[in-house]
Amino acid sequence: MTKGKELSTWLDKVLSELEGIEFRRKSSRRLRVDVAADALPALLELLRGRASYVHLSAISCVDWPDDGAFELVYHVWSYELQSLVSAHTRIPREPGVYISVYDIYTPAAFFERDIHEMFGVYFEGSPDMSKFILTEWDGPPPMRKDFDSEAWVNDHFDWQDYNPEWLKEIVAQGGGIAIRPDEQRFSRK
């Protein structure tokens, strides 16, 4: 692991010397990097090409409607260092367009397609931006914070009424639990 240690100290040094990058080492095996949107592909190039972070585990997306931004988090993993770097970047919510990292990490196509479907972020240069899981969905991107799932459900579905006699009695008595857990026979006192 000496080589790994060297590599990680080298990485810390490089990152601290780069401008416009904010990085925080949460533990020996977790690193959080906050980076501007236009510098992220270069950072990923560096991590993959020079620092052995060859595995893109996931791209996650967070919607911040109050800030008018989408936060994209690229989780990259190094098998040699056994450590995870999460690179955070923010892009404006409107128009919600970003560059694909498909040329650096091939699996990105998969995650970008998913994010496009769930959040409506368009990735330029991604090989396929067509529908993925929600093939028969024509509503707004459902994972956005401003999508009101409950209203959508009330709009599209009916509810089943269930008012049997035994339930009416209980409701008339005020509902709730008939025997409190601490009053039950088997409870410890």
Next chain:
Amino acid sequence: MTKAHQTDQKQLARAGDPLPVKAGKRTNPLAHVFDELIAFAQSRSLFMLHYCTGCGAVELPPAMTSRFDMERLGIQPMVTPRQADILLVTGYVSVKTLKRVILTYEQMPSPKYVIGICSCTVNGGMYWQSYATAKKLNDYLPVDMYIAGCMPRPEAVIAGLRELIENIKNGEGNAWQDYYRRYDYYLGNQQRLFGETWQTPTDIISEAEHYGQLGPETRGEHTALLEQHQKPLEALDIKLSIAELEQQRNWRSTG
């Protein structure tokens, strides 16, 4: 029929009293005797197609295998809808899955029965807020029975199936007729969810005619909408090209 029951009846006959007649039961002992025989046979030979949509399917292997042994009730799993009697929907049904469930249901021969297992088929269950799952299964299919629970244990599943068996034996399991008689209602709900261009390969109205279930609510505005855009089904173009067969054909035509 047990022996004790038979001797009871004989004693009653000796006493000269008329046999007690239950409401809806025949007075002529031979009337509908074949119908009852068929209903009994149907109730005791149910092939079950379990459409394992959610978590409830987990409870089915113990219900089917040696511990609880469904086959003692005459229920066994079947792999194709074409030979199945019961459609068991075992959990949440996403909108995409619901289309497949409806296609599967329509492929089954009548009489057919639908059982919704788990709370999710009743009212959405814990996915009540989800945009992706259908809430009430009986909006889209005629459900014979719900087995509520999250998830129901095999005992509950078997109790539900026993009740279905009783219903079939008494001629009460008739929800499948409802799909033909009120097809317009079910189709309307399906169109509301899937859009106006929704179409299944099965011609339900012709089937309703075939089974003699054509009612005043079979056709309506929704079926009219369906007929507007319905594309007739075309047979798949299947070509076999086996070199030896073609050679033989050529020899025949030349020789």
